[in-house]
Amino acid sequence: MSEEKHHIVSYKFYVIILLALLALTFSSVEITSIELGKYTVAGALLFAVIKSYLVLTYFMHLKFDKPYIKIMVGFVFAVFVVTIVITLLDYLYR
Structure with a gap:
């Protein structure tokens, strides 16, 4: 165990x-x-x-999880932010 x-x-x-x-x-x-x-x-x-x-x-329970899980969640949020920024830039420069 x-x-x-x-x-x-x-x-x-x-x-x-x-x-x-x-x-x-x-x-x-x-x-x-x-x-x-x-x-x-x-x-x-x-x-x-x-x-x-x-x-x-x-x-x-991210406060109590292992560090690599926090890193994965941070990576997902980073991808989300990049996607939103790219979408807004596309909308801005059309």
């Missing part, structure tokens, strides 16, 4: 993360009703990034 360390996270911690995610979700919906001009989308995206970080780190 392998000698893996198991992490134990309490339900209270998951409830706190869930409440934070709910608060961020309601905040991202409410930010669209505030007139921030060109910063409205940036604010909503900031909330989305924070929520994604919480879900990936705690609900998907």
